[in-house]
Amino acid sequence: MAAGAGSLDRQLAGLFCRAAGAAGFECAEARPSEIAALVTELGTRGIRIYAIELEGASLGPELPPLLVGAKEATTDGLLPGRKGGQEVSGREGQAEGRAPDHRMEARTDAASVVRGKAGASKTDESEPQVSHYDSGTLMIKAPIRSGQAIMHPHGDVIVLGSVASGSEIVAAGSIHVYGTLRGRASAGALGNTSARIFCRRNEAELLSVDGWYITAEEMEGVSRGKPVQAFLDGEGLRVETLS
Amino acid sequence: MGKVVVVTSGKGGVGKTTSTAALGAAVAKTGKKVALVDFDVGLRNLDLIMGAERRVVFDLVNVIQGTAKLSQALIRDKRVDTLFLLPASQTRDKDALTEEGVGEVIDKLRSVFDYVFCDSPAGIERGAQLAMRFADEAVIVTNPEVSSVRDSDRIIGLLDARTMRAEQGEQIAKHVLVTRYDAGRAARGEMLSIDDVLEILSVPLLGIIPESQDVLRASNLGSPVTLSEPLNSAAKAYIEAARRLEGEELPVIVPFERKGFLDRLLGRRAA
Numbered sequence: 001m002a003a004g005a006g007s008l009d010r011q012l013a014g015l016f017c018r019a020a021g022a023a024g025f026e027c028a029e030a031r032p033s034e035i036a037a038l039v040t041e042l043g044t045r046g047i048r049i050y051a052i053e054l055e056g057a058s059l060g061p062e063l064p065p066l067l068v069g070a071k072e073a074t075t076d077g078l079l080p081g082r083k084g085g086q087e088v089s090g091r092e093g094q095a096e097g098r099a100p101d102h103r104m105e106a107r108t109d110a111a112s113v114v115r116g117k118a119g120a121s122k123t124d125e126s127e128p129q130v131s132h133y134d135s136g137t138l139m140i141k142a143p144i145r146s147g148q149a150i151m152h153p154h155g156d157v158i159v160l161g162s163v164a165s166g167s168e169i170v171a172a173g174s175i176h177v178y179g180t181l182r183g184r185a186s187a188g189a190l191g192n193t194s195a196r197i198f199c200r201r202n203e204a205e206l207l208s209v210d211g212w213y214i215t216a217e218e219m220e221g222v223s224r225g226k227p228v229q230a231f232l233d234g235e236g237l238r239v240e241t242l243s
Numbered sequence: 244m245g246k247v248v249v250v251t252s253g254k255g256g257v258g259k260t261t262s263t264a265a266l267g268a269a270v271a272k273t274g275k276k277v278a279l280v281d282f283d284v285g286l287r288n289l290d291l292i293m294g295a296e297r298r299v300v301f302d303l304v305n306v307i308q309g310t311a312k313l314s315q316a317l318i319r320d321k322r323v324d325t326l327f328l329l330p331a332s333q334t335r336d337k338d339a340l341t342e343e344g345v346g347e348v349i350d351k352l353r354s355v356f357d358y359v360f361c362d363s364p365a366g367i368e369r370g371a372q373l374a375m376r377f378a379d380e381a382v383i384v385t386n387p388e389v390s391s392v393r394d395s396d397r398i399i400g401l402l403d404a405r406t407m408r409a410e411q412g413e414q415i416a417k418h419v420l421v422t423r424y425d426a427g428r429a430a431r432g433e434m435l436s437i438d439d440v441l442e443i444l445s446v447p448l449l450g451i452i453p454e455s456q457d458v459l460r461a462s463n464l465g466s467p468v469t470l471s472e473p474l475n476s477a478a479k480a481y482i483e484a485a486r487r488l489e490g491e492e493l494p495v496i497v498p499f500e501r502k503g504f505l506d507r508l509l510g511r512r513a514a
Contacts, residue, residue: 142403143445145396145397145399145400145403146393146394146396146397146400147397147400147401148400161445162442162443162445164393164396164400164443165393166393166396166397167400180442
């Protein structure tokens, strides 16, 4: 979707029509202030933006991180009529690259409501750490503190310390925590159904794989305080203790 | 060049100001030149605890705005002559602080003093972030309770992200000071144990200050506990913490509950 400056309202309207259809959006020549307004507006409607694709631009710390290394995907099938005339900036590929990102939001709908409320305000202050493009695996040697958010759209995340409650890890691949996992962990966030979450001690607020999630209350007793792995098994998320 | 130490916590009421005064006084007694800077602009409590509230003429905001010289605003302590206080303004609010202004003041203090202790306001707002901005080391004050520990964890995250040192890719040295520790209640499981606190925060321990009426009394008298009653257990713990802050290696002993004869006879029935 493309639109010039000053037509944010129209963009928003269109955006909501297409959100269910897992669209990527493109604001031609959008300035950071406009992007901020759009993100805020989306925030009030309960939609959280995980990343923004914008070439060669820098955004303020209050905005979601820039998405780097997105791959061109074939969303033609998902977006009928998309090529038909709206293209303005010639950055089609990048817009399409965003598609999986939004699909994740659509799928993790229930989960992202939980996260959207708790997480959105926190990420304002702590800049989410985004890994470098060339590394498939993100290794974090320090503990993850309350309020920190780790986004890794390229692969696995390995945390050598603990993950504090009130923090969040979102990874395209699997998540390995060699300390106590007390925060939220979302593996396979871009649709990887074979991603898993492993931790030495499970005190998590939320575990989610590919949008399927389980909250702390549901884990009560069964797997709390134990070394566990969480993975998708048929139609649902399974949390199993590791021997 | 002196060392700038920020005394901070996420939660209020854990004893930041008391600890700043006690640690600063303990370090100053060893002959080091120490400045205590109150960053709690708008509330201003450090001067009370130091017993200097009637000597405040100029304050941090005056210095930052250039209406007073640093030497005019610094108040020399009457008991220890290497101890100085830079009070906060009561009438202004945190917006009166600018990053450049704070940076300049801290730089000047750093060049004159061996230690600069910054008493941070509670929370994670601008005031707290400015207090920690130029620090080399941080003392995170926490009580052995979950809300305090979680807020401290949040603050440690900010210390690793928002300080000048962190932005230059360096690490800021961090220490946890556990205050208001009640051995009896910890033994009964009514408080987090020290091990739990350290496990959650994974930051080295600077000291454990036992809960004590003497601390409150000293604060109300306007004297840091390390000066007024240096022999009681809390003061001793602060003095040891100050020595660790100066780089000495001292083992931390977790206070235990002293049981009287009757307690032993009756067991723990009272609990």
